Amino acid sequence: MKGNEAIAEAAIRCGCRHYFGYPITPQTEIAAYMAKRMPKIGGTFLQAESEIAAINMVYGAACTGRRAMTSSSSPGISLKAEGISYLAGADLPALIVNVQRGGPGLGGIQPSQSDYFFATRGPGHGDFHVIVLAPASVQEMADLTRCAFELAEKYRMPAMLLADGTMGQMMEPVVLPEEAVDPDDVMKGKTWTTTGTGMKRPHNIVNSLYLKPDELEKTNLERFKRYERLAAEETRWEEYMMDDAEICVVSVGITARVSKNAIVECRRRGVKVGMIRPITLYPFPSAPIEAAAAKVRCFLTVELNMGQMSEDVALAEKCARPVRKCNRVGGMIPSADEVAAAIDRIAKEGR
Amino acid sequence: MTTRTIMAGFGGQGLLFSGKVLAYAGLLEGKELSWLPSYGPEMRGGTCNCSVIISDEPVGSPIVTHPDILMVMNEPSLDKFEPAVAPGGFIFVDSSLVTRGVSRTDVQTVGIPATRMAREMGAVSLANMILLGAIVAKLGCVRTDTMPAALKHTISARKADLLDLNLKAVETGMRFIKGEQT
Incomplete structure (x- = not known):
């Protein structure tokens, strides 16, 4: 199954019946899959007139407590920024998939990770964050889709699946959950939805407009308390060959896969290198990186951007160790040989 | 054991499809695998x-830099990927479309007039399947008897009527290799 298709099927199996999108390479397979499947299962597939319309349709559907999503690629996500901010301001759970391509501007259509800052710092105006998950396999494209919906609902905030073009386009074996979530079940326990009072309860209001500054301040403070809880309870990462590592690679998505090959190659030559692969980018796994700083001499970030994540690594390890970069941009991907050469350069410095 | 394959040529020759069949055969045999297309403003003629990577261990990077097997169906692809083939690797060339020889001496070249053979079968578009059959018969990266099931799974319901012809093309490729060996 293609990575993009795995996202779509996983979303359907976890009870999502509302997809709103607008086509853009390299994520169009998500929309194509939804267009085929949704009408057959009583769901909604709607190709909106624009990305902005699509994200606002997600807002509307999310108000009802139903699982709703949209997907796009980098330039399209920029257009959705306003709507994402509104979702965050209204504390609505929703899934936004970003299968990144090279930028800025229209950029290119080849894989990229250059929306890292945009996603992790809060993609829109105002003080807010979205949960950011970075899959590194087709299996994770599926698993993290489900995880994104669940976390979004648990913390009442939008979640973004931040993949790169390679993850969307590649095919790998994938195991999907046999048991599908009933779309009605996801409504249970949600007391805030605008689904009609039935004359039995006061009106629920979903809104992001607070004209009284003290009230608005309160919503912001409360929201950031939730972010703290999210960081404490839901930060995820994977460690690879870190036990005796002297060099720590930090990488996500396709570059983490390339780095794994490079690490195997370098280990064969006796270079003690390992990797920390963040799975949540917001919240960022700062604790394991800080812990690693006590035993490694250098970090190496491998990214498809100019080194955006390397700043978070340096912040996490409080600049205790140098952070080197191995990066390509514009849709180019470093080869395992290039990453291995970067690791070897660091290894030689140490001798 | 890990086999890294690149299949390259013009859009419309069925390269992505033959890659999918190969990957699916790996899946049916319980192997680890990945399939990664070049994507872009590609269209018929581009x-x-x-x-495709098929392995006994989990696949690291799905990107193939040094293929063990290169299947080429046009000259630009041979120009582009010939230098990248791993030493000791194999290059399968559709010799009815690529006229120049392979210059590398540290790889094995298998020339198959696949497009001509496909035309003789009355299905010129199945040259890709002839080459795939040849690869499988020559190298055993997946078993030859997995191919019918792999094809059946990969071919879309809309084109199910073409299954037999595809299978015949794969077998033609296999026979070509057997003939070469005897």
Whole structure:
């Protein structure tokens, strides 16, 4: 199954019946899959007139407590920024998939990770964050889709699946959950939805407009308390060959896969290198990186951007160790040989 | 054991499809695998390729830099990927479309007039399947008897009537290799 298709099927199996999108390479397979499947299962597939319309349709559907999503690629996500901010301001759970391509501007259509800052710092105006998950396999494209919906609902905030073009386009074996979530079940326990009072309860209001500054301040403070809880309870990462590592690679998505090959190659030559692969980018796994700083001499970030994540690594390890970069941009991907050469350069410095 | 394959040629020659069949055969045999297409403003007539990795261990990077097997169906693809083939690797060339020889001496070249053979079968578009059959018969990266099931799974319901013809093309490729060996 293609990575993009795995996202779509996983979303359907976890009870999502509302997809709103607008086509853009390299994520169009998500929309194509939804267009085929949704009408057959009583769901909604709607190709909106624009990305902005699509994200606002997600807002509307999310108000009802139903699982709703949209997907796009980098330039399209920029257009959705306003709507994402509104979702965050209204504390609505929703899934936004970003299968990144090279930028800025229209950029290119080849894989990229250059929306890292945009996603992790809060993609829109105002003080807010979205949960950011970075899959590194087709299996994770599926698993993290489900995880994104669940976390979004648990913390009442939008979640973004931040993949790169390679993850969307590649095919790998994938195991999907046999048991599908009933779309009605996801409504249970949600007391805030605008689904009609039935004359039995006061009106629920979903809104992001607070004209009284003290009230608005309160919503912001409360929201950031939730972010703290999210960081404490839901930060995820994977460690690879870190036990005796002297060099720590930090990488996500396709570059983490390339780095794994490079690490195997370098280990064969006796270079003690390992990797920390963040799975949540917001919240960022700062604790394991800080812990690693006590035993490694250098970090190496491998990214498809100019080194955006390397700043978070340096912040996490409080600049205790140098952070080197191995990066390509514009849709180019470093080869395992290039990453291995970067690791070897660091290894030689140490001798 | 890990086999890294690149299939390259013009868009419309069925390279992505033959890659999918190969990958699916790996899946049916319980192997680890990945399939990665080149994507872009590709269309019929443009260049196109896909990378397939079949392995006994989990696949690291799905990107193939040094293929063990290169299948080429046009000259630009041979120019582009010939230098990248791993030493000791194999290059399968559709010799009815690529006229120049392979210059590398540290790889094995298998020339198959696949497009001509496909035309003789009355299905010129199945040259890709002839080459795939040849690869499987020559190298055993997946078993030859997995191919019918792999094809059946990969071919879309809309084109199910073409299953037999595809299978025949794969077998033609296999026979070509057997003939070469005897």
